[in-house]
Amino acid sequence: MNALKVEQISKFYDDFKAVDRISFSIQQGSLFGLLGPNGAGKTTTMRMIMNIIIPDEGKIELLGEPFSEKTKDRVGYLPEERGLYPKMKLLAMLQFLGEMKGLSGNQAKKVASQWLERFDLMQWANNKVQDLSKGMQQKVQFIGTIMHSPDLLIVDEPFSGLDPINTKFLKDILLELKQQGTTIILSTHLMDQAEKLCDHICLINRGKAVLNGSLKEIKQQYSHNSVHLEYQGDASFIKELPFVHSVDDYGNYMEIRLDEQTNADLLFQALAESKMPVKKFEVSESSLNDIFIEIVGGKSNEENI
Amino acid sequence: MKKIFKIVKREFLTRVTTRGFIIGTVLGPVFIIGMMLGPAYFMSMSSQKALTFRVVDYSGIILKELPKAFPDTLDNGQPRFIFSALDPDVYQQKKEAVRADIENGLIDAALIIPGDILEGGKITYLAKSVGDIDLIQKIRNNLSDVVNNWRLKDAGMDPEKIYELTRKVSIKTVKVVKGQEKARGFQQEYFTSLIFLMMLYMTILFYGQAIVRGVTEEKTSRIVEILLSSTNSFQLMMGKLFGVGAVGLTQYIIWGLMSMAAFFFATSSMPAMADYISVSPVILLYFIVFFIIGFFTFSTLFAAVGALCSDMQDIQSFSTPVTFLIIIPFIISFMIIKDPTTSTAQILSFIPFFTPLIMFLRISLQGCSGWEF
Secondary structure (H helix, E strand, C coil): CEEEEEEEEEEEECCEEEEEEEEEEEECCCEEEEECCCCCCHHHHHHHHCCCCCCCEEEEEECCEECCHHHHCCEEEECCCCCCCCCCEHHHHHHHHHHHCCCCHHHHHHHHHHHHHHCCCHHHCCCEHHHCCHHHHHHHHHHHHHCCCCCEEEEECCCCCCCHHHHHHHHHHHHHHHHCCCEEEEEECCHHHHHHHCCEEEEEECCEEEEEEEHHHHHHHHCCCEEEEEECCCCHHHHHCCCEEEEEECCCEEEEEECCCCCHHHHHHHHHHHCCCEEEEEEECCCHHHHHHHHHHHHHHHHHC | CHHHHHHHHHHHHHHHCCHHHHHHHHHHHHHHHHHHHHHHHHHHHHCCCCEEEEEEECCCCCHHHHHHHCCCECCCCCECEEEEECCHHHHHHCHHHHHHHHHHCCCCEEEEECCCHHHCCCCEEEECCCCCHHHHHHHHHHHHHHHHHHHHHHCCCCHHHHHHHCCCCCCCCEEEECCEEEECCHHHHHHHHHHHHHHHHHHHHHHHHHHHHHHHHHHHCCHHHHHHCCCCHHHHHHHHHHHHHHHHHHHHHHHHHHHHHHHHHHHHHCCCHHHHCCCCHHHHHHHHHHHHHHHHHHHHHHHHHHHHCCCHHHHHHHHHHHHHHHHHHHHHHHHHCCCCCCHHHHHHCCCCCCHHHHHHHHHHHCCCCHHHC
């Protein structure tokens, strides 16, 4: 079953197409990455899913039905720009956010306390939001998003502004929620994170969906025959080899792209014969980062010319 | 519906528990009463100061009448006006010295009374400040009486007799409400209406501004995006309006209790106060009704203003037009308070944004026919 189905949605601001006929659907229980460079239309798309902005065209189905007030309580939304009442006390703030999602006052208080405990923020529970650091506020905001155990969780750039420890902590919780069956839509421009977390991705550039599908398939489709090599000594002979397409040499690290149809074994043999000390030999598929740069960078270059 | 209630609850609790609310609730009536009683108090203060006049009387008939013409005394029983004579011949030689005395504050003023005073000659009043209109008015009136007495005597008439015959008639004001007579003084009407009008004006403006700030704050801090993912804009607005409105009513209730206590205290210790302030429960009811009407009229406008503002700086400029919509009827009210029966007042009270203030005023002063609601 699809947790979310987006069909041909568009949003125009005057002549500017912020989102241009984007379609995708998300399997229940999957972690879906909405990727793209800054200003691609990710946030606009998410706001349309949350009915904060009404799409000019297209149709959105949330949890199997059109958007309604009732579905709001089953969805959690963490916007890119955080918002809390600066003068409210932490626990009261979370209680209010929980109540807004249909929890009863006591229930909201209980769940909020549990999460605060888990995020190690309990000693701040009676402090005002404005007394907290930005990172802490972000964690509070995240608690507010997940405390009503939503079926669908939409998080826009959840890791921005967090230190590595908190980033890992947040990631663990996202994965835990996924295991419990929550469908998660994650928007990010950090490709290495998306690569590690997502099952499916949709890459948006200039308001258009340029890539859409399972991460595994996309990587296969875009993978090139390339080898990463760490070495010592003189490796200039490599780029003379007949089956090498191009090299990117950093002195003791080299990325080698082979001709298509060539097996990396050939390079391995050639290296073995050369007797050059090799510290690491890795046949690699392209990273999502490479794919991103290839598609997004390539496109914009074309248009610049 | 449940969510509206939760929003109301949050708005109410966060506002009522602020220091600003507590201070405003306590100081509000103090300021309003202070604004009205302050000037009167300062005036009575200034009349507690003895004034020394140096009088140069060319006519020779006015000076000796002066103490009788200015019988005012200070609280300690001393006369307020002290007159010291200066011989005209001496004055001719020592004009500079008199001016110096005025500048140095040795005397407060000098009165130069010409010889032809009875034939219409002008009295010269020399002082450091000639801005105290009340004082000059008093001097003119009292001196006129003295001069008139002389004129009457010269014409062979008895001043006492004349004054008795030309005495002004006195008027007792009686207000007719629903066919019944109510003895109420003008001052009673004036003070009660003014106090309530001020409170209505200030609270509508204050809570309207609170709405603008609240909406803009939610916008700038991006909370609105989170709230909109849980509720809709209608619930959000209603919650805000009812929440802030409830804060206003709470404040009124506190003020009501405070003034009731103050009223009982005042009437038991100073019975004269009751002549100035009298509040019927009906007026209180109308007051609450018109606060609610006025509050919702203006706060929806203010909420719209808040939605237009993209940051706190915008508030001032965007809310000015709406603020004028309430300042204008407030100023008009001062004219209507004098004569609430005119058709101008009636017509103005039908203009939607003017209704809350002006209609309340008309009802409290005169009573209106039922159809006008």
